[in-house]
Amino acid sequence: xxxxIQDRLTQAGxxxxxxxxxxxxxxxxxxxxxxxxxSGQLPFSEGQVMTGRLGEDRDLEAGQKAARLCGxxxxxxxxxxxxxxxxxxxxxxxGVFISSAPDFTDQPxxxxxxxxLMEQVFGEAGRHARSAVxxxxxxxxxxxxxxxxxxxxxx
Amino acid sequence: xxxxIQDRLTQAGxxxxxxxxxxxxxxxxxxxxxxxxxSGQLPFSEGQVMTGRLGEDRDLEAGQKAARLCGxxxxxxxxxxxxxxxxxxxxxxxGVFISSAPDFTDQPxxxxxxxxLMEQVFGEAGRHARSAVxxxxxxxxxxxxxxxxxxxxxx
Amino acid sequence: xxxxIQDRLTQAGxxxxxxxxxxxxxxxxxxxxxxxxxSGQLPFSEGQVMTGRLGEDRDLEAGQKAARLCGxxxxxxxxxxxxxxxxxxxxxxxGVFISSAPDFTDQPxxxxxxxxLMEQVFGEAGRHARSAVxxxxxxxxxxxxxxxxxxxxxx
Numbered sequence: 001x002x003x004x005i006q007d008r009l010t011q012a013g014x015x016x017x018x019x020x021x022x023x024x025x026x027x028x029x030x031x032x033x034x035x036x037x038x039s040g041q042l043p044f045s046e047g048q049v050m051t052g053r054l055g056e057d058r059d060l061e062a063g064q065k066a067a068r069l070c071g072x073x074x075x076x077x078x079x080x081x082x083x084x085x086x087x088x089x090x091x092x093x094x095g096v097f098i099s100s101a102p103d104f105t106d107q108p109x110x111x112x113x114x115x116x117l118m119e120q121v122f123g124e125a126g127r128h129a130r131s132a133v134x135x136x137x138x139x140x141x142x143x144x145x146x147x148x149x150x151x152x153x154x155x
Numbered sequence: 156x157x158x159x160i161q162d163r164l165t166q167a168g169x170x171x172x173x174x175x176x177x178x179x180x181x182x183x184x185x186x187x188x189x190x191x192x193x194s195g196q197l198p199f200s201e202g203q204v205m206t207g208r209l210g211e212d213r214d215l216e217a218g219q220k221a222a223r224l225c226g227x228x229x230x231x232x233x234x235x236x237x238x239x240x241x242x243x244x245x246x247x248x249x250g251v252f253i254s255s256a257p258d259f260t261d262q263p264x265x266x267x268x269x270x271x272l273m274e275q276v277f278g279e280a281g282r283h284a285r286s287a288v289x290x291x292x293x294x295x296x297x298x299x300x301x302x303x304x305x306x307x308x309x310x
Numbered sequence: 311x312x313x314x315i316q317d318r319l320t321q322a323g324x325x326x327x328x329x330x331x332x333x334x335x336x337x338x339x340x341x342x343x344x345x346x347x348x349s350g351q352l353p354f355s356e357g358q359v360m361t362g363r364l365g366e367d368r369d370l371e372a373g374q375k376a377a378r379l380c381g382x383x384x385x386x387x388x389x390x391x392x393x394x395x396x397x398x399x400x401x402x403x404x405g406v407f408i409s410s411a412p413d414f415t416d417q418p419x420x421x422x423x424x425x426x427l428m429e430q431v432f433g434e435a436g437r438h439a440r441s442a443v444x445x446x447x448x449x450x451x452x453x454x455x456x457x458x459x460x461x462x463x464x465x
Contacts, residue, residue: 247340249336260450261449263450266336267335274335282340283337284340286457289445289446289448291446304342306343
C-alpha cells in the first residue's frame with residue numbers, strides 16, 4: 001500500500017484482520033466490469049460477532065462501533081481480493097442493514113460508523129453512495145451487516 | 156433537458172425539488188463504469204419526510220404517494236449529478252424498501268408509485284429491474300426508501 | 311445451451327419454468343454495461359408462491375427449498391433475457407431477503423438453497439458475492455425474495 005493509506009490505517013489504529021471466510025457456499029468478493037462486489041460483512045471483534053438490536057439492547061454508540069467493524073472487515077476483504085487497498089479507485093456504494101427495534105430511526109447515524117471510516121482511509125475516494133435500512137434480524141444475530149461495491153483502478 | 160422529458164415532467168405536474176443533502180458522511184450519487192449509483196432517497200413533501208408504516212398507519216394510496224416522492228427525489232439527484240435528465244440512458248434498477256406491518260404484503264403495488272413515475276418520465280428507458288421488500292423501520296421513520304442504478308448516455 | 315449446463319440442469323432434475331411476469335410496472339431484467347440486473351424473484355412452485363416466515367411457520371429445510379425456487383426463477387429469467395444460460399460469464403451477486411421471525415438467525419443457511427444451485431449449474435462461474443438479511447414480510451407473503459447481478463459473456 002502507499003504510505004498514505006497505510007499511514008491513515010495506522011493513525012486510525014486499524015490493523016486489518018484476517019478476512020472472515022464465508023460460512024456458506026458463496027465467495028467474499030467477485031470482480032466484474034471494473035467493479036468489485038463484496039459480500040455482506042458482519043461486525044467481528046476478536047473473532048466474536050457483535051450481536052444485538054438497535055433501540056433494544058444496543059445504543060447508538062454500540063451500533064456505530066458495529067458498523068465500523070463491518071467496514072474494517074470490508075477493508076480486509078478488499079485488500080485480500082485486490083492484493084492492496086491502493087488499487088481502490090473509489091468506494092462506490094455501501095448497503096447498510098441495521099438490526100432495529102420498530103421505533104429506532106437513527107439508521108443514518110449508525111451507518112456513519114462505516115462511512116466515516118471509508119473517508120478516513122481513502123479520503124475523497126472513500127465518499128460513497130449509500131442506503132441504510134432497518135431490518136428485524138441479521139445472520140448470527142449481528143447488529144449490522146454491510147455489503148459494498150468498489151471501483152478498481154485500471155492499470 | 157429535451158422538450159420531451161421537460162414536457163413529461165410538466166404534464167405530470169412535477170417540479171424537481173432541491174435535492175436533499177445527505178445528513179451524514181456519504182454523497183448522493185457516485186458515477187462508476189458508465190453507471191450512476193444513487194443513495195437511498197426518502198419521501199420528502201414540502202421539506203417534511205413522509206413517515207409511517209404500511210398496514211399500520213398508512214394505507215396503500217399513501218404508500219404509493221411516498222414511493223412517488225422518493226422517485227421525484229431520485230430524479231432531482233440524477234438531474235443534479237448529470238446536469239440534465241437527458242443524459243439518462245436507462246433506469247437500470249430500483250431497490251425499494253417499504254416500512255411494513257408484519258401482515259402487509261402489497262409491497263409491489265406501493266413500489267409502483269416510483270416505477271410508474273420512471274416510465275412516465277423516461278418512457279421505455281424508464282422501465283427498470285426492481286426489488287421491493289418490507290422492512291420494520293426506516294431512517295427518520297420514513298414510509299419508503301428507494302435507491303437506484305442509472306445507465307448514463309456516453310457522448 | 312451447452313451440453314454441460316443442460317446436463318447439469320437435467321442431473322439436478324430442474325426444468326426451467328415459464329419466467330414469472332412482473333405483476334407491476336417494471337421488467338424482469340435489464341442489461342447495462344455487460345451486466346444483467348434481474349428483479350427480485352419470489353419462490354413459485356406449480357404456480358403458487360411459497361409463503362411463510364422462517365422461525366415461525368417455516369423451518370430451515372422449507373426456507374432452503376424456497377431459496378432454491380427463487381434461484382430456479384432467476385435461472386428462467388436469465389435464460390429468457392439472454393436467450394441461453396451459456397451466455398452467463400459469472401453470477402456476480404445475489405441479494406437474499408428472508409422473511410424472518412425476530413429470533414431467526416440462520417439466514418445464511420437458508421440462502422444456501424440458491425447459492426448451492428448456482429454452483430451446481432454453473433460450477434466455478436456460479437460462485438458469487440452475496441448479502442443475506444432478515445425482513446419482516448415480503449410481497450405476497452413470500453418466504454424468500456432474491457435479486458441478482460450477472461456478468462454476460464462478450465462475444
